[in-house]
């Protein structure tokens with residue numbers, strides 16, 4: 047039984063109670079993914095599974111056999127920051143940095159959802175072909191990622207800039 | 214007055230009347246004059262790359278050899294005794310190494326309660342798992358250690374506890390009957406000037422109402438955690454802390470060992486806001502680790518944080534202002550009661566803003582504390598000011614409405630020339646400029662004075678403003694060590710903290726400017742109790758404390774360097790006050806060509822490195838001058854006429870906080886404070902079950918904090934006028950942002966719909982009746 051984490055095949059734990067989050071943090075020492083509530087309320091533990099964002103605290107590791115997980119550690123390549131990571135630094139999209147890995151993974155997954163045309167609660171035209179990433183669309187879609195430091199403005203600038211450069 | 218109080222009062226008077234020149238800040242910091250350095254330029258966080266790549270290591274992320282995972286079990290009654298603890302099944306569960314209860318816990322002293330002495334860090338001073346007594350609903354009753362977290366968490370569910378309950382005071386109305394005078398920082402929270410009641414009665418215009426604010430929880434996204442290990446009788450604690458030195462000293466007291474035997478590190482902290490001090494979990498982890506003879510990691514669950522880490526307490530404030538027809542205040546009365554734990558001393562000091570905000574003919578300010586059986590309440594971002602400004606600034610708005618005056622003009626009408634209650638001169642107060650600039654940028658002139666008259670579709674639109682204020686503090690104990698190396702680089706070590714405020718980046722900039730070195734040549738190490746200084750990350754005092762400490766160490770270093778450099782140096786004969794650092798050189802300050810580089814100076818003295826450590830001078834400046842930060846908060850809300858929902862559509866903060874050192878990180882601090890203020894205004898409340906003293910919403914699903922969609926673009930501007938008496942001319946900016954926001958929002962809601970909400974948070978149940986939507 048194995049799971050692919052940031053490109054490396056990894057054994058799944060024998061204890062079926064282990065969440066994907068605890069597998070990463072406690073069993074593999076991949077502590078970039080954060081725990082802020084362990085109950086699906088804060089978004090700090092967001093990772094990408096086959097490109098889709100999930101809350102790793104609500105996922106049992108064994109459910110993800112054979113799947114590919116990307117964590118914040120997997121966003122950068124060869125020590126080079128992902129452009130969204132750089133945009134977070136440029137726009138001061140964090141203070142303490144604890145929600146940041148979740149915000150980053152969530153944003154990457156969110157932008158894919160927008161490209162696929164998935165509507166959100168604030169999308170007016172459900173029949174429409176494509177989604178325009180307005181400020182409201184972006185904020186609505188990122189609202190599962192809490193930032194108690196209140197770096198929201200910077201996060202929005204960073205994601206907007208990144209989304210524009212990768213259009 | 215006791216002898217101690219009399220002595221304090223005499224000291225205070227002496228400091229107030231002493232000549233300016235004898236005070237710290239009597240001569241302005243030379244950095245204030247320097248215009249071409251890093252200070253004032255936007256610099257990105259130095260720790261940014263670590264934080265965005267997931268390599269920044271937080272307290273629960275240090276692996277240790279043979280480490281066990283811990284979990285806590287909490288009491289379910291507010292007061293009484295444990296009569297039986299059944300741990301057999303838990304102890305026999307797979308992977309379990311230890312179940313610790315009061316029966317087998319090592320003997321420990323209580324943690325000294327915060328502010329009871331210089332380095333006390335405890336949230337309360339109760340015994341920690343030493344007996345069967347229960348003091349609050351949620352007190353830890355057992356610790357389980359196991360090989361994995363899953364095993365520990367499961368085993369905990371097998372523990373059976375029975376209690377004998379005793380009567381507890383868990384209802385505020387009951388507690389109020391026995392309230393006692395509040396004492397804060399050694400001084401009674403009571404101030405009377407003139408006969409305020411008589412002046413109020415005689416005043417032709419008045420407001421007099423009761424305002425309420427509920428309990429709040431800090432909710433940093435990082436859960437409280439510690440990874441601990443013993444090496445013989447030396448304890449290592451990787452903590453999430455805003456007071457590493459305090460914690461080390463306090464843990465040493467608890468375990469009866471020397472301060473040096475406890476080493477606390479805390480390089481990254483995932484938010485604190487007042488909560489990351491010493492609570493029972495660090496002590497319990499260390500005690501269990503001692504018994505098990507293995508390192509332990511204890512990360513509280515979110516519920517656990519609510520159970521054992523206190524938050525801001527509730528307040529009930531009577532706020533009254535009596536005024537003349539021209540708006541001048543005759544009487545300012547702010548009195549009331551707050552709930553407080555029985556074993557801590559934090560009577561939320563909501564009267565602090567009123568002590569220096571306005572000129573008034575008479576004052577009566579008073580805080581009473583009502584003791585309850587509950588988890589110890591504590592400091593949370595702008596303790597006092599955040600909730601005190603809600604009542605004060607709402608009342609000013611109400612009065613302006615009564616008088617038919619613009620609320621900004623009413624505030625300016627009552628602007629004091631010197632501190633209205635101490636008589637001390639202000640060190641720096643430019644609040645009128647802040648109001649004018651803010652009003653201009655926000656478009657205040659477009660506000661409709663008559664409430665409920667601006668509607669767009671189903672939205673009622675209103676604007677409100679309020680004054681923000683927070684004192685300048687600098688606490689005793691600041692010290693720093695600077696090391697200059699032969700290659701012309703400098704390193705600072707100080708036991709300070711970075712919880713996201715930008716401290717490490719900003720202080721690197723400041724140190725580089727002070728020495729005249731490039732930013733790359735300077736490093737600042739912090740977050741370690743073995744470094745010099747007692748530097749609490751609280752009271753927005755780190756900026757001043759670190760600044761003054763580094764300035765003192767710099768002076769000592771340069772004195773030594775010049776002395777050792779001897780006759781052949783071009784700087785020979787000059788002392789530390791006659792030189793400044795510039796471009797890697799020390800230069801005569803009024804003759805910059807007369808200079809020598811650090812590299813050359815170090816070669817001259819033939820040293821690989823030169824180190825100086827010094828303490829900051831005693832913090833007398835804010836007694837001698839009245840020193841405060843100020844701000845003008847502007848808010849636009851839209852209240853939905855169908856649903857009663859309030860949305861904040863625009864917000865602007867115009868600040869007067871001395872010189873802004875790093876505009877990039879300061880702007881984030883201002884915005885972060887304002888956003889927490891939006892939470893306070895519209896949604897935050899720790900719900901407390903008055904029947905049994907239990908927090909009812911111990912989760913981020915049920916305690917609502919602002920999320921992305923709740924937060925508009927927030928504009929922040931500042932006067933940037935240096936405070937001549939503060940190090941670098943700067944004030945800390947971590948707390949001012951939350952102050953005034955509650956009132957700015959409430960005043961905007963009133964302007965939008967004509968409903969005055971005096972009871973936070975402003976939820977739908979409080980707006981709907983006015984809209985005629987519910988009876």
Ligand code: FES
Nearest residue numbers: 084086088089103
């Ligand atoms: S830790 Fe998973 S949502 Fe909070």
Ligand code: FES
Nearest residue numbers: 141143145193195
């Ligand atoms: S940066 Fe601290 S919680 Fe978001």
